[in-house]
Amino acid sequence: MSRSLQPVPGYAAVLLSLLPVGLVFGLHLMAITVLADVPAAASLSIQAANWMLTAAIVLGFWGAARMRGQVHDLRSKLAQALTDPVTGLAVRRVAEDAIVAAGAEATLTVAVADVDGLHDINRGPGGYATGDHYLAEAGRRLCQACAGDGLVARLGGDEFVLVTRRAPTDLAASLTAAFAVPAAVPTGAGPLEVSVGICRLPGGDPHHLLGCADLAMLTAKKRRTGIEIYDPDRDGLPLPPGIRPITRRRCGH
Template sequence: MRLTAWATALRRIPIATTIGAQAALLALLLTGRPCVAGIIAAVGITQSILLALSHHRAVHAADRIADLESDLAVAYLDPVTGLAVRRVAEHHLIDAAGTDVTVALIDVDGMHAINTTHTHDGGDRFLAELAARLEQASDVGDLVARLGGDEFVLVTPRDPRTLARSLTGVLAPPITIDGVTRPMAVSIGICRTPGGNPHRALGRADRAMYAAKRRGGGIAHYDPVRDGEPPAPGVRPAVRHRDRRPHGHRTGTS
């Protein structure tokens, strides 16, 4: 039950109490006891005061709940792109239990160079434009989220080939930042997987994405023979994909 519903329910308790008490006293009055009228008046005044106080507390509580829910909604949105954050994507995949979903994990190629050339403000503009294009490729019921850094995910019930065509179309035009035209260069891993397990779904898409990155970008579909399964949660691979860099290459976001 939403918090506001609890506030509404609590607000009705004093009203029910007042009605019950006054009904009982009216019954006594009707039995021929005039002194009860004074008691009814006193109780009515008291209950009116209590109702006013209760209403004030309920309004204050409802306002506070609305503020908290607003803060929570903001916490679930990425401030740079306006997309959902990783936690939302994970819950979306959990809720997809019992169905198959297509997961596309998108990673920017050369993000470090973009930040170096155009500063981090230019990098943020690149990420915001990428987010807008991913939303263009999405359909009703899909989820687009920023996982963190320069990684994004799109979750859809559509088949992988259809999603790949949509992504190819929206990412084909270049982007212009500070008068410089750059390709929308990304590596994308796509997998079709049962919902319910975000670690497995994101892990498979991540492995396919690195297969695409190794061959210079573009889209790669998950191949269990080539890509294997992601390690169990909490297990760090012996060699991370991002550790596989040419000798002398500076460490940074790729």
Template sequence: MASIARVHAPSGQRALIITSLAVPLTGWTVHAVSLHRKLAATRRELADRRDPLTGLLGRDGYTSRARQITDRYGDSSLVVFVDLDHFKEINDGPGGHAAGDRVLAVTAQRLAAWAGSRGAVGRLGGDEFAVTVRIAPARRELRLAQLVTLLAQPVEIDGGALVDVAASVGAASPDILGTTDLSVLQRAADAAMYAGKHTGRAVLADRSHAAVPSINGRRAGRPGTHTVGAAA
């Protein structure tokens, strides 16, 4: 039968022994709590970080908010990817980078207005944007058509000149793909967007788009598809 070791010592010494054992444990507890708070603060900072040019959520903040929407609303949620057409020509044109920045800022404003206050809108980088919103399946096609029309409105730059713009739009929904996994939805929306490039219409992804080879949750070959890192 296993025996239990006991400390035989006067009460004062026993108290000293117990205190000596408790101090390291207390120190580790304080350290763990402090570390947890620092990590939580870092996560909040990343989630709140905004793109300085457009004011939209950065990738981390957008991803966090988008997951909340897809998890909560399921089949009534919609993930949308947007890529500006011929943006390099605008950036390299007479208006230069100032015109490009203006187009990006206006596009961000339009996306935010379309998504509403409860939607998640983020700039993934360059001229790529992502939106996750709650939209009833019966209204999806109409809302996506409205988005394409909105994004195709000319943009006024400094001096009053108008710049013609257009965007490719791809979307994905859990009820069609059978999942609320944001990585899968984003991969499908990205592939659908590419399939509809320069067509002037939004493409709603089906299961074939979700099967397109990807890296980091993005269609292989797209910016950001590095071999190291977590899926977006």
């Protein structure tokens, strides 16, 4: 289990809260000593001031080191939350944020890919472990097709998304080449088939772009064509946010 962030211990919090007071007190004693010109008091005041200053430096370094550790833990937890544990890819939120960050002035190509037959793979030899191998391999093939020019994320279940600025036909050709070779899994080698829908639209609205690509993917799955580029006249328009379809038009699972 990962270590959770712990609050600063009570005694340390008290010392840190008294630190400014002690520092001011020490400097005040030094000032009094200089003004009064009392040798005996000078020695005592300087020692007290030195102790306060030393304590301030030590506690300052301790507090800074502890804060750095907490920041590191927080960053590690955030990275884990934004990474899919099965494929090592980014999660849906990262892809949506990238689409929003691009803005409406940018034209994006978004592809939604669905691994065909994953339900049967999970029920076959090796069970869900084999299915996870297929998912990880699908993610690797998508990254290969992306060629470092875009973002690949797992939407959840058997679906992935690829966000790039490449032309849809160029991306389709890369995807076809990437998935041409059978997948090697612990139970043997077998075809890794995906249904992909691609759309090219202005950025800024992840719901609309993902919805259009998803509709094209459903057409590809229904027609068993592998890849389809979004056509609003053929595929329709995505439902408004918050409205779920009555039935999920899946074919070929």
